[in-house]
Amino acid sequence: MEFFTCPCPEKGMVVLNGNEQGYNKDENGKIRVFQCGRGLHEVALECREGKLCTNSPQEVMISDTNPITPQEVPFQCGS
């Protein structure tokens, strides 16, 4: 099992290989940790309306992670 986060100044929907997985932050604005299988993935962040994710989607190899130090897949949201 692998663990990753999608840090971004904005809150957005995490999309893994074309499938939505939930918001990158919880209701308190804290970054959430997501789970997936080991391997090459396409990670995207759908920012809320009016915001644009400038570096989405990204292809990343997610492997050798753990829930304490999940892999970070960072995004930038412009206005």
Add this chain to the structure above:
Amino acid sequence: MRILKMLSVFSLFLILLLTGCAHYPVNPPLTSQDPEVGYRYNVVRDIPDPDRPFVLLSFSGGGTRAAAFSFGLMEELRHVEYRTEDGSKRKLLDDVEIISSVSGGSFTSAYYALNPDEFYHEFPEKFLYRNIERALLGRLLNPYNLIRLASPDFSRIDMAEELYQDMLFGDKTFADLLKKGQGKIPFLVLNATDIGITHRFEFTQNQFDLVCSDLADVSVARAVAASSNFPVAFAPLTINAYKHTCGPLPKWIDLALRSKTHDRRYADAVAGASYRDPDTRFVHLLDGGLSDNLGLRGPFQAITTTDSSWSILQQANFQRLNRLMVIAVNAKTSKKRNWNKKSKPPGIGAVLDVVMNGPMDDVSFDSLENVDNHFRYMKQLADTVDACNSKLTGCPGVDQIPKSIVTSFTFSELSFDRIEDPRLMRCLQALPTSLALSRKTVDLLRVAAAHLLMTSESFEEGMQNLDREWKPREVKIDAELVDAVCGGSNSW
């Protein structure tokens, strides 16, 4: 003389006509894929409620033995109730999200999905107590069928499908399952084996997307026939693979193929992509037991990856999965062999039995261990995060580690190996794999399943995790029934 000649010509014409007309039911093409339409998890089920347990059942193969054993579980689940947080009582059966089944177990799962209200009183008489082998033989020896079987496009498995239609499923299709309404019945995953690539093949629209075909118009009887298509006794069942463009492959397939990791994900991707190969015009299916005799491989992929079209891990990511309960009905037998006592090697029949069942049993053992180990590993990781956070509590200004694993996992396996009474255990382990068992044997299997569920420590733990007051009921196995099926006390 002239009349005789005319009769001969007419008979020949009739034979040619019947042979020529005999064709397997062709699965229709799909114009374009629509993720919101068709027999898919998200169409069949509502969004899971995190306050409810997510229950997944898997039914193994093993002919009527497996069908009766899984029926026994379903009967017992009817009695399992727990108190919800608001104090009301709820049946665990209503929380069953998915049933994944193979071969004999597929008769039970499919009949339940099609007829949940009639299931408990109809299924034993319509299937479990009937001599299906005799009915199949009767059809085979019918001159009309003998002529049809001469057609290259109609084989014994298509004839078996007709019997299952007449006897159990009618002409009900996957569209009829969809008509039950969202959230009304569990998502049914009937598993067969694609012998062209020796890979699991499930009867879901997501699988049929790969061959650009519409599952909605495929009969449930055909899917069950494929799932229980015992090699040699029946010929492989054919599914048409269409070559027009109906939609892209799932994204993960291309990613997995490019990563070339040569692991299970890569193998699954190779299998998925093979259906779009221009040469793949037909898919030939045999018993699901050849690739996974427990019906657990699909659930394992769904639990551990987001690649599965019915990914359970995706539900965890959405924070909809607080409790996952997996109950595996495993009707595996184990024969007592005494070959090692003699220098003479076992005969050809015994060797063939080992060749057929040995690897299958080994794969099943690994599948069970995979699920169990995964659940233990996830608990270990969750405990590690908790332990770290406990240590961090004393460190000012340090943030707590987010709890990424909030799911509690319960895995219960019902198998004959777990029966405490050695006589009964050996008796059940020695039951044949057939589609004809005595009424009493069926009854014994039913009560054995109920007993095993109620004595399963992991099941009790899972239930008490839901409702602290929950207690298993006592399910006694009638000694007279055991004697009737297993013989006197020294017989086994």
